[in-house]
Amino acid sequence: MNLIVGTYTKPGGSEGIYVYQFNIETAAFKLKQVNKGIENPSYLAVSPDQKFIYSVNESGKNSTVSAFSYDPSLGSLKLLNKQATGADPCFIITDGKHVISANYSGGSASVFGLKADGSISPLKQTLQHTGSSINKDRQSAPHVHMAQFTPDGKYVVINDLGTDKVHVYAYQKGSASDVLLPHDSVAVEPGSGPRILTFSKDGKYAYLIDELFAGVTVFRYHDGSLEKIQTTKITEEGFSGENGAAHIQLSPDGKFLYASNRGSENKITIFAVEKGGLLSKRGIVSTGGKGPRNFVIDPSGKYLLVGHQYTNNIVIFERDMNNGSLKDTGKRIEVGAPVCLVFTATK
Template sequence: MKLIKALALFAVMNAAAQDNYNLIIGTYTNACPSKGLYVYDFNTTTLDYKLKSNTDAVVNPSYLTVSNDKKFVYSVNEDGKNSTVSAFKYNTTTGKLDFVNKTDSKGADPCYIINDDKNVIVANYSGGTISVFEKKSDGSLSDAIQTIKHSGTGPDKGRQESAHVHMVYFSPDKKYVFANDLGTDKIFMYTYNPGAGAKTLTLKESFSVKAGSGPRHLVFNPNNTFVYLLQELDGTLTTFDYMNDKLTSIQEINVTPNLLNGKHGAADIHFSNDGKFLYATNRGDANTISAFRVHANGMLSMVQQISTQGSGPRNFTITPNDNFVLVANQNTNNVTIFKRDKSTGFLTDTGKKIELCQPVCLVFTGK
């Protein structure tokens, strides 16, 4: 009997442990008191959370990425012409982030960052460049081994006066890196050669999208047959068929169709873990998150559009169990938490929030 009780207790404790994840949050540090990166112990069932650690005096680590082995975190440091990219040693048990090194981003205002076992790749928004950094054996970053400069303009003279690379994104098979350029209304497709130094990325093709739309973020569907592109300037959400390494547009809708003459600021886009629903945030005059049902042919139909209960929704994430959506409201200094109905895709405000200075990027990791 004692053995049975002990095993039952162990099972309960193990299940509870699986509910708890580390939540890493990247912030801006120049508008209110923030120390940079924050790591929380977050329970994905009860929504209880507790601060585990934070960095100190790290400048604007707005976007971050975690190494596959979870031993390192890499972040941008968005600071105009002084922008850098930083490496941190990451202890998943304590949540502690120990600074390793930083290096010049080779372009102003880096706004997105990805990594694999070999390289870290950064999109520099104001600089209009893509920079590639090699990982050293201790997790530190080399100086940039390749920098690609985009050029061109778009019809929106206020936002598209030059190239603005807003995202870099690995194709699921890691053969390519896609780069969305808000300033030129193009998606660039680079062949990825991870050990090729100054030729790590070579341009394969570019795809033009609607003039003035401002491509920002994209995502592949779970079986990698469709690509969904969110355009910041007009709130367009475009569906592409992805076949034979080609993008073919098959649908264009708007994430906030009732905004009419208001200002768009479409920000982030993610699939639910089950692949049945797609979500997108819109800032500007909207401050909403929209939910779309995904059909077998790749087409989308909107099922819900609700307030994010804050201003300036940037990045958002879905809990590993698919039950909740967390939205970083940059301008109101909070992360709002929504309950997610898995059958309908609907979101409901739980009333729970994480209060934090200018949150931008949210990443769950195991402990």
């Protein structure tokens, strides 16, 4: 597989987007290409046909989203074009028809069309959120942190860390302007800070990691509706340190869920997915670095790789497929401020 790594170039010290060859049998890796001159490509999205890669360029009010053609055999990216977006985009998605960015500081989501050559068309729609919540330091304004297509492709879910709300928009795929229409919203616990949401393979459940409370909220999902059925912490009993929950992902077989916490923890919590989509905690493991902003499980499910923003490395764990436990392989990929990890085929 190719492992594509998005980074912070300022102040992270990286040079852009890195592509590694990664052996999913042995966890051996080799740098294929450093795609230089790309400012703060802190989150990436790959087109469904894997011919194009889309990146945010996180740079305050001057932020953009970029489109690249992608040669997987060489690991090379060629810039097609850029479009201005809201301030500090931190998440980007594509279905091959549209690109949507979640703009953290801007408190908005930007919707762009795509041209036949993979380049990004001018802005179609801006969804500007309003409001605040109880954490005065982090929630004095809206902070849109994620956009995600629902498994049925009919809706887009947008998390707002600043207002403690999860919004569901109807997705009008063929529309020229109003691509996303308000459909529903769910309020989560005040002060929790909803960050990233992922769906179960069968599309019946959704799992939301709350950054500020370091918790996971479980929802039952059906046709644009999210029904809360469980909340659980990713920290150990009695933990009183600093939270900074970051990422969440299910194993390829859907049997285990992993959630990372930064702050003073720097750990990953392992949950088993039980009957009815509910979670039971199975273990907590140190990530072996500082700032586990993002991690990825390879498509075979054998390895879990954790990108550390502040110790500038990717730590490779081997997964036990039966019980979900993680074992540090001792292997490290040294790279500046890795904050987004994505696997693609090599050709």
